[in-house]
Amino acid sequence: MSGCGCDAPRHGQNLMPVSEALGKLLDQATVTAEIEEVSLAAALGRVLAEDQLSGVDVPPRDNSAMDGYAVRCSDLKNSSRLAISQRIPAGTAPTALEPGTAARIFTGSEIPDGADAVVMQEDTCSESDDAGNTWVQINSEPGVGNNIREQGQDVKTGQTVMPAGTRLQAAHLGVLASVGVGMVKVYRPLKVAIVTTGDELVMPGNPLKPGQIYNSNLFTIQGLLQGMGCEIVDLGIIEDTFVGTQDALKRASEQADCIISSGGVSVGEEDHVKTAVESLGELSLWKMAIKPGKPMAFGFVNGTPILGLPGNPSSVLVTFTVLARPYLLKMQGNGQFLPNSFAVEAGFSRTKTTARQEYLRVELQDGCAVLGRSQSSGVLSSAVTAAGYLVVPENAQVREGDQLTFIPFSEVTN
Template sequence: MSEPSQPRAPMQSLDEALQRLLSAVAPLAQSETLPTTDCLGRVLAADVVSQLDVPPADNTSMDGYALCASDVAQVGSVLPVAQRVPAGVVGAVHQSGTAARIFTGAQIPVGADAVVMQEQCEPLPGEGLGSVRVNAAVQAGQWIRRRGEDVQQGSAVLAAGARLDAAALGLAATVGAAQLQVARRPRVALFSTGDELVMPGEPLKPGAIYNSNRFTLRAMLQGLGCEVVDLGIVPDRLDATRAALREAAARADLIITSGGVSVGEEDHLRPAVLAEGQLDLWQIAIKPGKPLAFGRVNSSDGGAWFIGLPGNPVSSFVTFALLVRPVILRLQGATRLAPRGFMLRADFAWPKPDRRREFLRVRLNEAGGLELFPNQSSGVLTSTVWADGLLDNPAGQAIEPGQMVRYLPLSELLQ
């Protein structure tokens, strides 16, 4: 007697599914303190507060001459050069009626109120440091960077929840932060099931396929700062699948698989998750990527969340970018979870839209419009390499050339 068919899960929108995922998953409680140089891509667990003004004193943004604007009565005025002020000199005092030779980053001598760039000055020989002819009108304050104009002491320059890029690390260093408190990396277990899967380098027997999803998903996880627990390919048996889930739940915060969980499939992953925890099967109203499984695998120390992605490579890629990425960022306590989208011009026609919300593989052309990859099948992984973004097309919406559409850069979806 055959097993009763499972009831088909109701279709839900992408926004509904994402909200359910984010409502269920809470940020990890643990953090660690690391050298600032080691924090690229990490999420701040505490504000970075400046202990100093930046710049710490008035300084010049140009090589030139520091002086008082009132001493330059007219263009062509000549002033004796009384001193030379390189960067690093502290406490120089301006002498009325003179100029000081000064170099970018040097502190402004006390009493001077302007800098004239060297291109507008003519050095003249003479005793000592000679003199200088000022060949431009001078306004008080010109080319001076004021103390604290960039950062004021006591201000938070980076907020908890920010993901640290190169500019953020530079800013942290600017305010003297040698170490940063960051969220612990999420540990994510990844494995595949299916006797048809083989690894590149192994013989490809009839009926076998190379396990591309393992490479794609592992790389996407690493790009988001995860510690990947790669459990490889699990034998297609119920006992082996349950054992892999138990190991994953003991070692990870989140378990990711691809394939084998859509309604009605005869495989061991769905019953294994149900035996080891809880599982919901969702139908998401998007194309590609309709089936999604979400649940939890129990363990003695609390267990791990489980997300089962579709098996087709593009479906797996898209659902990870749209649904798994925000979950991983939430685990790290990030405050910005949604990718930024941009309205751009479509340079193609899409006359037969799907009834589901579509994510089409596109790329930006030199004319500032979007080109469409000709084959939008969920099995065509070449489209994800060719593309530099996804076009977020509402359900049932045809596209005409010249129409403005929403573009999601892959750079926003993969990091």
């Protein structure tokens, strides 16, 4: 039986390489201009709209990295037994260290003036008499600066601790709190309308009739958008008619900053998204050299951008994470919109090639990428056990041991 020609460009329609398509998408991503101020407690996942500068040094004073004794190193040249002149718990302001004495000190406590080292308590032994006098025997010779965290070691006053465009995660919030920031200016969350097409679709929880399937794409897209901090407008399942599709896209364009559709972007008689977009605006990109997901489209409906994803479940996942996600992140003002990746060895061989750049769902075993259960565009379950995508360039065979780009799912699904 002859091939179906799925990987071959149709007459007069060359497939656009993924890198070129991504570049064109990012060139057209416009950052929302609306900014709001929120508390640090409400800022997780939001994108900073301005640089954050520190008004303090962190730590604010030299402090101890250990429980032990603060000493003046020169005093130990005369005697390794020193009287304990003060006790410095964390949060207590010390007095200057008396010459020839040591100060009992705890982790995080401020170093007293005059002290230039901390000896950890494991290298000492202490004693006291009936009159309440205490001494410490220093059993190791410290160097100047030992076990002292210097003022401003982490952050200095006036330093930019976080640039605009940072998407705030837990560690970012901790750093901002450490310099006393309580409120931050962030971009307004992106509002995204989801349009799922297909008369065969049924919402989970309802019984299936012959010829029907559950609407999994809605929940995949919704989950990915929620992970990015977007607000969601669900237009529901749209009937497979031109008028119904056109009406849904009009409503979506009026309610959201961006539209994401699934299904209806191919060339079948029941595929109406492409023609509806063209009737309401323009289609800028269509058909890309990506597998799975060739029919993905991009355009504008009454000035509102639309990302038209294919209908197959794995095609939705791949095209969203590889192409739609960077576009949406840039629209949110995020300065880091491309995922981190690294090279891994292929743990399999494959002689079959495709004219499209392929994103294989793979598992990692002993540092090598091995194929998941199924690479069919209609099979989503293989993504559950996969660790990420192995990127196979156009027209490339895979030989075991080849170094190929690996994109962890943690980089594209959070």
